[in-house]
Amino acid sequence: MNVLTSCVRAGIEVIEVPVRTIYHDKTNSCSHFRRIRDSFRIYRNLLKFSLSSFSSFLLDYLLFIGFAKLFPPGAANVFARIFSGAYNYALNCRLVFCRGDNPRTAAEYFSLAVFILALNSFLLQIFLSLHVSVKAAKILTETALFFISWGVQKKIIFRHSDSGDSIFEGAVERHEKTAYFGG
Numbered sequence: 001m002n003v004l005t006s007c008v009r010a011g012i013e014v015i016e017v018p019v020r021t022i023y024h025d026k027t028n029s030c031s032h033f034r035r036i037r038d039s040f041r042i043y044r045n046l047l048k049f050s051l052s053s054f055s056s057f058l059l060d061y062l063l064f065i066g067f068a069k070l071f072p073p074g075a076a077n078v079f080a081r082i083f084s085g086a087y088n089y090a091l092n093c094r095l096v097f098c099r100g101d102n103p104r105t106a107a108e109y110f111s112l113a114v115f116i117l118a119l120n121s122f123l124l125q126i127f128l129s130l131h132v133s134v135k136a137a138k139i140l141t142e143t144a145l146f147f148i149s150w151g152v153q154k155k156i157i158f159r160h161s162d163s164g165d166s167i168f169e170g171a172v173e174r175h176e177k178t179a180y181f182g183g
Contacts, residue, residue, distance in 0.1 A: 045096060049150055052091040057142050060084035064138055073134060077121055085113045097158030108157040116145055 007014050024030040040047075060080045067076035089109045120141055127137035 048096045052096050053146055056084045056088035059087055074121055081117050105157055112152050
């Protein structure tokens with residue numbers, strides 16, 4: 001998967017070439033692929049992000065419900081987001097993307113948080129204007145923003161540095177930009 005990703009980043013065309021697969025027996029007893037363990041390793045970061053986001057959502061939701069008793073929904077949403085955003089940033093820096101917190105990621109995360117907060121408040125108001133309950137509106141809004149947040153954090157905020165990231169660095173200029181993979 002890393003090779004395919006590096007090919008795409010380096011602008012190398014990927015072409016699938018048919019390869020005859022030969023198994024030792026019907027159950028493929030020689031395979032080293034462990035369905036559960038290896039699948040978990042493939043989807044680990046998305047699972048960690050989901051758990052981080054869910055725990056941040058729970059914190060945000062509980063704070064929102066508490067603040068909503070004291071303030072209008074818009075203000076309650078802002079206050080809850082400030083606390084849950086700081087919590088989520090810390091989790092994502094240290095546990096999900098393992099990039100560590102630094103001024104660049106903090107600034108980019110803060111920018112994303114402000115954008116998500118604005119979009120969150122906007123969507124919340126739309127749901128409330130449609131006479132959706134405050135609690136249900138909050139859940140619908142958070143669900144809608146989950147994938148945007150994942151993509152921006154993975155691709156922009158906690159991306160790996162460009163230096164040395166590609167396994168094809170330097171080789172692209174010397175060779176044809178085509179990689180052949182069996183499928």
